[in-house]
Amino acid sequence: MADYSEYVLSVYLLALLLLAGPALLWSLRLRRLRRMLQAEGKEPL
Amino acid sequence: MIKWFSKWHGVVFVATLLTLLTGLWLVLSAPADYQQGDAVRILYIHVPAAKMSLLSYLFLTVASGMYLWRRQEPWDILAEASVSVGAAFTALTLASGSIWGKPMWGAWWAWDARLTSMLVLLILFMGLMALRNALEDPHKAARATAVLAIIGAVDLPIIHYSVVWWRTLHQPPSFAGPAKQTITGDLLPPLLVMSVAFILLGAWLLMVKSREVAARRAWETLETERLEQSHG
Amino acid sequence: MSKLLRAAYRIAWKDVVGDWRRRATLSSMLFFAIAVLVVFQVAFDPDRLEATRLLPGLLWVTILFTSLMGLGRVFQAEEEDGALEGLLLSAVPRGVLFLGKWSGNLLLTLLVELALLPLTLVLFNVDVWGQLPAIVGILLLGTLGLTGLGVLLAAMTQTARSRETLLALLLLPLTAPLLIAGVQALAALLQPGGEVEPWLRLLVIFDLVYLALAPWAFGWLVTE
Numbered sequence: 001m002a003d004y005s006e007y008v009l010s011v012y013l014l015a016l017l018l019l020a021g022p023a024l025l026w027s028l029r030l031r032r033l034r035r036m037l038q039a040e041g042k043e044p045l
Numbered sequence: 046m047i048k049w050f051s052k053w054h055g056v057v058f059v060a061t062l063l064t065l066l067t068g069l070w071l072v073l074s075a076p077a078d079y080q081q082g083d084a085v086r087i088l089y090i091h092v093p094a095a096k097m098s099l100l101s102y103l104f105l106t107v108a109s110g111m112y113l114w115r116r117q118e119p120w121d122i123l124a125e126a127s128v129s130v131g132a133a134f135t136a137l138t139l140a141s142g143s144i145w146g147k148p149m150w151g152a153w154w155a156w157d158a159r160l161t162s163m164l165v166l167l168i169l170f171m172g173l174m175a176l177r178n179a180l181e182d183p184h185k186a187a188r189a190t191a192v193l194a195i196i197g198a199v200d201l202p203i204i205h206y207s208v209v210w211w212r213t214l215h216q217p218p219s220f221a222g223p224a225k226q227t228i229t230g231d232l233l234p235p236l237l238v239m240s241v242a243f244i245l246l247g248a249w250l251l252m253v254k255s256r257e258v259a260a261r262r263a264w265e266t267l268e269t270e271r272l273e274q275s276h277g
Numbered sequence: 278m279s280k281l282l283r284a285a286y287r288i289a290w291k292d293v294v295g296d297w298r299r300r301a302t303l304s305s306m307l308f309f310a311i312a313v314l315v316v317f318q319v320a321f322d323p324d325r326l327e328a329t330r331l332l333p334g335l336l337w338v339t340i341l342f343t344s345l346m347g348l349g350r351v352f353q354a355e356e357e358d359g360a361l362e363g364l365l366l367s368a369v370p371r372g373v374l375f376l377g378k379w380s381g382n383l384l385l386t387l388l389v390e391l392a393l394l395p396l397t398l399v400l401f402n403v404d405v406w407g408q409l410p411a412i413v414g415i416l417l418l419g420t421l422g423l424t425g426l427g428v429l430l431a432a433m434t435q436t437a438r439s440r441e442t443l444l445a446l447l448l449l450p451l452t453a454p455l456l457i458a459g460v461q462a463l464a465a466l467l468q469p470g471g472e473v474e475p476w477l478r479l480l481v482i483f484d485l486v487y488l489a490l491a492p493w494a495f496g497w498l499v500t501e
Contacts, residue, residue, distance in 0.1 A: 002082060003083070004084040008086045019246065037264060169451075211461065
């Protein structure tokens with residue numbers, strides 16, 4: 001049986017990049033927007 | 046609805062993390078496939094991601110239809126969020142399928158029906174994002190993307206079946222690797238748990254993105270109001 | 278009913294005649310199509326046999342790219358003088374308005390195709406003159422759906438930034454079934470023993486779906 005561990009590892013790293021990446025980006029942006037809204041005295045969502 | 050998301054996203058996040066960790070543990074402890082070897086472990090990412098791509102589009106279609114019917118902004122926020130989430134899952138599906146194909150088919154890419162439809166799906170998600178960004182008026186953008194999403198929902202099955210006919214009637218698939226869906230015995234538990242984990246992950250991503258979209262829109266409304274005040 | 282049809286006819290006629298007088302869209306589409314043919318010839322330099330094999334794809338790719346030019350201008354006249362608001366405010370139902378715009382664009386595209394087809398056969402030295410009526414029929418069938426979807430997408434992108442790029446980005450992937458069916462139907466026609474019928478069926482399905490869906494979708498699109 002050939003060794004496929006490189007392929008497998010790259011897929012799991014890619015999954016981390018493609019799913020956790022946007023999640024982190026969106027969370028950070030959300031936090032910044034909430035802080036900005038709060039500074040304006042608006043009820044954050 | 047967004048308030049409800051804000052209240053529950055933590056719970057969903059913890060559930061996602063726990064299921065994902067269980068799934069990964071099962072993936073690592075499951076035996077290698079006698080045919081595909083360790084490459085079968087790619088499918089535990091690829092198959093749930095593919096399911097989530099289609100589920101995201103289904104959700105997008107429902108949200109778009111509801112928006113056109115009711116014209117309530119939350120449906121549009123959900124639609125915008127599901128486009129972003131769907132694009133991420135579709136990109137992962139294509140990339141993981143391609144990496145799986147290299148050792149199994151001997152090529153990164155084959156123009157079979159499923160891969161081709163997935164590629165069109167990704168372009169469609171990109172087109173929906175581009176259309177929303179290119180339209181100045183948010184109401185117009187909401188309407189246009191909702192209509193495009195519904196056109197796409199009608200088109201995707203036609204695309205899928207036309208590629209199937211094209212490949213079977215005209216030239217049979219040139220790559221005869223192991224079939225993708227021979228899920229039996231040992232493969233089932235990790236796949237099931239990973240599927241559940243991906244559904245939870247999709248729900249959590251949708252929640253985060255919807256909240257971000259809603260916050261961005263609230264901020265933009267505030268800015269416009271301020272601009273109008275300073276002018277008037 | 279006849280009143281509505283007359284309204285659609287008037288919209289289409291205004292577009293086609295107006296364009297004919299200015300020779301704006303029609304001539305630029307035609308010259309663009311010829312330029313595409315030259316590009317193909319230079320890029321692939323096919324011999325007679327290859328040219329026959331390439332012809333179906335060549336014709337459809339040229340038509341697809343050329344139709345993008347025409348579609349970019351479907352709503353341009355109204356956009357410039359704000360007449361679309363006037364049309365929308367008038368008593369003409371949205372579906373009829375769509376029908377008018379669509380048939381105008383269909384007519385222009387068909388005219389370009391009718392000029393393009395003999396030109397292609399001459400320039401590429403392909404001798405399929407005997408099957409000309411069948412080829413025209415397949416092109417017509419494909420063009421119905423192509424322009425139906427195209428006019429809808431043109432309406433969607435008319436006020437967008439960089440709308441022509443956006444139109445191409447949206448139209449090209451969505452017409453994949455049309456392209457497959459159209460190319461395969463032509464290929465089956467031109468080779469002995471080819472089965473044309475299943476591809477014609479796919480073309481008809483595509484046409485029916487889009488011509489049924491597009492007027493409704495247009496209504497949703499322009500209603501405030």
